[in-house]
Amino acid sequence: MSFPYACARLREYFLPLGFEAVLDTPSLMTARVFDSDTGETLAAVAGLPWGPVTTNVDLVGIIGAMEEEMRIRELVHEPSSARLADKG
Numbered sequence: 809m810s811f812p813y814a815c816a817r818l819r820e821y822f823l824p825l826g827f828e829a830v831l832d833t834p835s836l837m838t839a840r841v842f843d844s845d846t847g848e849t850l851a852a853v854a855g856l857p858w859g860p861v862t863t864n865v866d867l868v869g870i871i872g873a874m875e876e877e878m879r880i881r882e883l884v885h886e887p888s889s890a891r892l893a894d895k896g
């Protein structure tokens with residue numbers, strides 16, 4: 809599958825959040841999931857494998873890596889909206 813097609817599929821999966829990715833090399837990509845309203849990065853993962861024979865199974869792996877990064881960030885990072893609520 810082509811890189812633009814895969815990115816479109818990943819954008820659809822992560823809606824209503826934003827998703828973007830860039831190819832760092834022909835075999836590695838960096839991906840980011842972000843809050844579409846604020847632009848806050850919810851997950852950013854570099855070094856994800858990419859190749860001309862990328863399949864739906866590979867997309868599931870990318871989704872898993874992004875979701876795991878979001879879980880980790882949730883555990884160690886208090887969202888800015890929660891900090892503001894505490895100050896109010």
